[in-house]
Amino acid sequence: MNITGKTMIFKSEYGYSTTLSSKSTNGEYEKMYIQVQMPKEANLENRTMIEIKKGFLTFYKTKDGLSKVKAVVIEYSTEEKEEDFKIEADDLPF
Numbered sequence: 001m002n003i004t005g006k007t008m009i010f011k012s013e014y015g016y017s018t019t020l021s022s023k024s025t026n027g028e029y030e031k032m033y034i035q036v037q038m039p040k041e042a043n044l045e046n047r048t049m050i051e052i053k054k055g056f057l058t059f060y061k062t063k064d065g066l067s068k069v070k071a072v073v074i075e076y077s078t079e080e081k082e083e084d085f086k087i088e089a090d091d092l093p094f
Contacts, residue, residue: 001057005078009036011046019069023068035070037062042073050076 007018016036021029038044054075059067 003055003057004052006049006051006089009038009044009048011044011048016042016044034041035068037072038076039073042076045077048070052076053077 010017010019010033016038017033018036019031019033021031027055044050050073051070052073052075054072055071058070058072060070062068
């Protein structure tokens with residue numbers, strides 16, 4: 001599935017992630033964190049807003065064999081610098 005749009009990127013010692021949120025019937029929000037694979041040259045700070053220009057959803061298996069959703073970002077820009085970033089298909093790890 002192709003993805004585009006704005007999202008906040010969180011950075012930790014394990015890499016990058018973003019969140020999906022859903023409002024329950026009682027009005028409370030729940031969050032789900034999703035791993036994000038950024039281009040190799042990406043060096044984003046925690047809580048950076050980006051606009052995904054080209055990307056897709058895929059999944060990976062955990063050590064326990066559970067399937068988890070992952071977003072792969074191919075092209076993006078940051079709101080602060082409005083710089084475009086792009087990786088070539090040859091740079092993808094699969």
